[in-house]
Amino acid sequence: MKFGLRAMALGWLLVLVLGALGLLLRALDIANHADAHPGMLDGNLQHAAVFILLFAVTLAASFGFLAMQRRCAEAELRAVRESMRAPTA
Numbered sequence: 001m002k003f004g005l006r007a008m009a010l011g012w013l014l015v016l017v018l019g020a021l022g023l024l025l026r027a028l029d030i031a032n033h034a035d036a037h038p039g040m041l042d043g044n045l046q047h048a049a050v051f052i053l054l055f056a057v058t059l060a061a062s063f064g065f066l067a068m069q070r071r072c073a074e075a076e077l078r079a080v081r082e083s084m085r086a087p088t089a
Contacts, residue, residue, distance in 0.1 A: 015060045022053040 029046055 011060075011064065015057055015064065018053060018060075019057040022050045022057065026050045 025046065029050075
C-alpha cells in the first residue's frame with residue numbers, strides 16, 4: 001500500500017479538523033448547559049456523535065502512526081538490501 005506525501009498531508013489535516021470540530025462541539029455544549037452534567041452516552045445524540053467522532057479520529061491517528069512505522073521499516077530494509085548488493089572493493 002503506497003501513499004503519496006500529498007495524500008498523507010491531506011489525511012492528517014482531515015484528522016485534525018475532525019478532532020477539533022468534535023472537541024469544539026463538545027465544549028460549546030458544555031458551555032451552553034453548564035448546570036447539567038450528563039454522562040458520555042446518556043442518550044443525548046450529540047454526546048454520542050462526538051464520542052463516536054473522537055473514537056474514529058483516534059483510530060485514524062493510530063492507523064496513520066502504524067502506516068508511518070511501516071514505511072520507515074520498509075525504507076530501512078531497502079537500504080540494508082542495497083548495502084548487501086553493493087560490491088565490496
